[in-house]
Amino acid sequence: MFSIAARGFRRVYSKSGITVPWLIIRGESTRSTGRSESHQYEGVRKLLERFEGPGPIRHNEITPASPPIPGGILHSSKRDLNDVEINSYDYASLGPTIEKNSCWCIGSSQDGNSTEQSPYFLSCFAVDQNCQFGELHFVREFSSAPTPEELLNFIKCCIIRPITRPHTLPEILFIPKEFNAHLKTIQPFLDSLPFPFRWEMMPPLVDVILHGQALSQFNEGREYLNIAEEEAAKPHGRARAIELFEMAIECFECVREGMPVDETEQIVLLQKFLAVIHKFLFRLRMEAGQSDPQVTEAAILNGKKIEEYDPTGTFGYMALCLAYQRIGNSFESYAALQRGLMQPNMHDNKDIQQMVPIMETIRSGLDVQQAKK
Template identity: 20%
Template sequence: MDHYVDDRPDSERELWKKVATKLKPDPVTGRVDNNDILTFLREHENDPDLQLLLGNSRKRADERDRLVDLDTFDFKSLPVDPGSLWRVRVEYSGLVDPETTYIIEPHELKEFPNAKHSFRVYCDMPSADGHMDEVDTRLVQDYEGMPKSEDVLLFLKKAMAVPISCFKPALPATLMITHKFEPHRRVIAPFLDSLLAPSSTSSSASLSENKFSWLLEDTKTAELMSELQYSKASHFFRQHKADALVHKEAGNTAFRKGDGVKAIKEYTQALRRFEDAHCQKVGVEEKAEVMKMMGLVCANRSAAALLPGEGRDLTLAVNDGRKAIVADKFYAKGYARLAKAYQAQGDLAQALDALAEGLRLKGLENEAGLVDMFVDMQTDGKGLPEDDEEFQKVAKTILEEDKESAKRVKDIGGLWRKRISRVAVL
């Protein structure tokens, strides 16, 4: 059975061909996967061709949803795809800010207090080559919190009757549902059992029949699928990471030569590959490792954006400095890059605030490089005077007389506090 349908008008097909030329496949897998599509959408959000294409697609999807009443739809009339296997799974997406839809890291909760735990449900089917380790997603939906029984039932109905617009309405020969939805059996079983052929007396109907059957995967099957997914994810994680490191080193080489344009280009490619690695379903430690590397590359790209010449971009320098410390809160160079970027913009107050933000952290309060830069900016590059009388004047200005400065340094301790208090540092 052909799974796909193309109900687009000729004009939209031509528009898609035009947009598709801009969509590059993953250099590791050679395929265009969800991560590549998301990156493309993010980087081309203002592309008029893409916006028109997305608008048309949304209209057709809305029209299909409007025309199909799932309460009265005759699901038994749908053709069964012989020998097919669909798998419904749920994955934790992370903390998501409902206003921006950004995925929020735990240390960002103060900035995004309304972030909610989000889960994504997929209905996967084998891709055109027939392998289940390469799947096409028939339907995907996001939920705040784990979906409720009514949500799961509606999702199953939509996967059959109104999937993503490129798929035909159909039933699978076998529908395998994640064991995590076992609590919803009471609600979904009556609907699914109503689709069984008369000869099928339970949800454990033979997988070889060209009739509809369904089952909730058992714990052993779930563990096996999880192991397979982790093995595959680990493989691509290592490949993406290795590719990212190659681009990072190429960026470093270009930076040392003073070629800001090439350095930014290579660092950008490194970040894309690190993002691809981070998206893989691997362990927490592996993801944390990649986040640190992303912080480093953002800091490097910030520095590259400050190089004189065609690639100089102060806005990028500031944004990347901020991204560096979001990726790794205790990365000292991130605060230094952000301060340098603000300084280049002529905003000394913001530059000082960036350094103070880092020096307030216990893990960075004795970071000599940050302290040196902080003192240098506080004293217009003169440093703290050797003469005691002059030193006391400068210290009093920083600590008391300059109200903005006094507020900024109030909670800073460590090495800077020792220097401004003339405490001997052993």
């Protein structure tokens, strides 16, 4: 029972390559058969695709800024960007050098007050799967913002004149969006590079880092879900599964809180997914807490989150009705069903309508209690 949503969650990652706004990393295929409950949340696919990324990542692995440039590197090469070698090199021969999930980012910066007299720097860093900046491949100082031709030659030098390694290509190269106007000059060269090389325009590096933080939290939450699923299937794994589901929720809540307020659709999709996790927690707790009011109270909190995050679904209202009845709070049980019936889509819903006779019984009991007071 507990594998439905988690397996459906992993199924989204079966694509071999998914484009996300600020980071492109290809994940391993983890095909799985779909099951019924996850079909209610197919819209979550868009959100999951946005945060596609590999493996568990910890918050403290996010680098807050680009690493410093070692002294002397800026002027270490005596060769000019415009020499014959960079234009005659056989770049197509570098296909075998492309490492899976390798990623380079070109960053731009300007010293001083960004005046015309201030030095302008371009640098190219490797970025690993943890969104952490690594090797510096190439860096060059310019007297002003680079021209399209200078940017093209800089990219070529990143490939054939790297500081620390042999000639190579990444799987994905990110180029700052400030160079959109240079695309006409650089795109033919980039498109000519061998598969599986890809390139993408991106926001400034600081935005990549911020997205990396969200990606880190999302992937950490995903890992907790996978382990929670395994624990829930064990004979005595319920307590550990509950703990892991809670940890996953914390991660996804951090992602939700950090999302821009104008991304309404994405926020709604994430909240629906959070409702799915709370549903699993509710079921686990209701099974475990038949004789423990404190566990049932915790399940009620899950029910309230389900109602909050998925107000058009029936599960939250019915869950609260059941949980409140278990602890003898008929008033709240009745109120939960009333809220469900107030939703515009509930009047023809078979599940909620089956609860109406129960609601009437509850209301009769409440009337008797009120009359005795």
